[in-house]
Amino acid sequence: MIPAESEGLKVVSMAMFAGDDQPAVLRGPMVGKYLNMFVGGVEWGTLDYLLLDLPPGTGDVQLTLAQNMPLSGVVIVTTPQAVSLKIARRGLRMFEKVQVRTLGLRGGGEAMSEELGVPFLGALPLDADVVTCGDEGRPIVAAQPASMTAAVYSDIASGLVNQLLGAEAVLKPYGDGRAISVLEAVLNGRRWEMQLKGGGRTPYCRGADGRAVLRSSVREFLAQEHMHALGVPTSRSLSLYVSKTEKVRRPWYSEGSHARDPDQLIPEPVAISTRVAPSFIRVGQLELFGRRARKQEHPRALEELEQLVLHLMDREYNGDIDQTLATPTKIVMLARAFRSRLASLVANWIRVGYCQGNFNSDNCAAGGFTLDYGPFGFCEIFEPFYQPWTGGGQHFAFLNQPAAAEQNFKSFCSALRPLLGAHEDELAQLEAIERGFPEVMQAEMRRMWSAKLGLEAFDVELFRELMMLMTQTPVDYTVFFHEFSSLPDDIWHHLSSSNGQKIILHG
DSSP states (O other): OOOEEETTEEEOOGGGGSOTTOOOOOOHHHHHHHHHHHHHSSOOOSOSOOOOOOOSSSSHHHHHHHHHSOOOOEEEEEOSSHHHHHHHHHHHHHHHHTTOOEEEEEESOHHHHHHHTOOEEEOOOOOHHHHHHHHTTOOHHHHSTTSHHHHHHHHHHHHHHHHHTTOOSSOOTTSOTTEEEEEEEEETTEEEEEEEESBSOOTTSTTSOOBEEHHHHHHHHHHHHHHHHTTOOBOEEEEEEEEEEEEEEEEEOOTTOOOSSOOEEEEEEEEEEEEEESOOOBHHHHHHHHHHHHHTOSTTHHHHHHHHHHHHHHHHOTTTSOTTSOHHHHHHHHHHHHHHHHHHHHHHHHHHTEEOSOOSGGGSBTTSSBOOOSSOEEOOBOOTTOOSOTTOOGGGSGGGHHHHHHHHHHHHHHHHGGGGTTOHHHHHHHHHHHHTHHHHHHHHHHHHHHHHHTOSSOOHHHHHHHHHHHHHTTOBHHHHHHGGGGSOTTHHHHHTTTTGGGHHHHO
8 A cells, every 4th residue: 555645744544545524434353454454554665753643542443552563652632621631541541551651741731741740742722724734735834834833843743752762751852951042252261151951941842841940950050060170071050040939840759769760749949050161062963963964854954064063163172173274174183082072071970980871962062071960970889880860771871981972972973974975085084083982982991090099000900800899899989099098109119029009909
């Protein structure tokens, strides 16, 4: 079966098999038959996503889907009326029982989404143009792409995609949904960008309220300044305000709870912090523009990617890259400079016991500094796979951060590659720089561990034994290394005649 296609979307519908005034009268077995035909019997080709629009309720259609097909999730659509909300609630509970994830609520269910702890994807406005455009065969996002209604539809779609990609519960692709830039200024010869975080809805909050609570805002404010004091490159804290009247409801743990995830919603005071950095350009943003350029999504896609990369060079690497050089040469220099900064940054994180928790490309600053203190933490009792975020996996755990950095660097280089399509020499250099990341990262880590242990050179056997002992013993990561400062300066002289450095570990 060949699907109808328009505006890049393919569709089949029961309406295509009957006249305009003919009902589709189907019993349960026939419903399952048509579902299987629509999914497996249609020449869909390569798809990004396959969506099935279902009738309301908890009948045969929903059960057949849940039992026979691998679903990524469901979206519950409702209006604000009580009857509609009851039906939506039953549908949500049914999918919970058959272990299908609810990606979010759409429409008039914002209060219910807060009550049930389900992401709210957004509410659609009542706009007559939606009907008119639909009757004309063009969705409003194509017919009126600059309209507010089209923006709402786009935001809901982007939020849903982000849920499918396993993003954080706050729906925010390519940027922090709670932050918005408000000022750029040159102060004492340096250019700074300032952002308000938690000030309300932004174009990137994807249906969420855009608010930050006092608890997390204080953590981020203090952590940024703590990391700066420890010599770790980071965004900085400028100010923090808390509302005396406004509160928002957020998931949290009930008293005595041992649950993995929060089990209740509590009111918390909202806060707005001001954070400062030379720029807030992320690897994820470069990824987005790089993907558009690779797919030639529009005529200026490659030009826009180049503009963003040149802006990054000017803002973050002006002292490292000669701006008079040809662009392909500068791109190679940019990759080499970012590789150095990123490897140094992650080594510094491990030096001070910091774990980012969700070190994906969206939380990786292209300037090579610490950004977005979301699910972060500091390793106390040493645990190689310490992970402060209950929703994170071992791939972002404490001692796996160098590997996560390598993946982010690969994404960075992949985004730059379209700009070197006609420059074979520079492209070969870029690929060599990308392949060399593990070696550079290892060198940074060895320098860091040697300095932390007070050694002139890295000792592989000593370090391996140290890690084994620290893992087997509940030792405080920070206190352990701090105790080395109490050793006399000439300790190695006294121990050099009897089994060298290893005595310090057994003594």
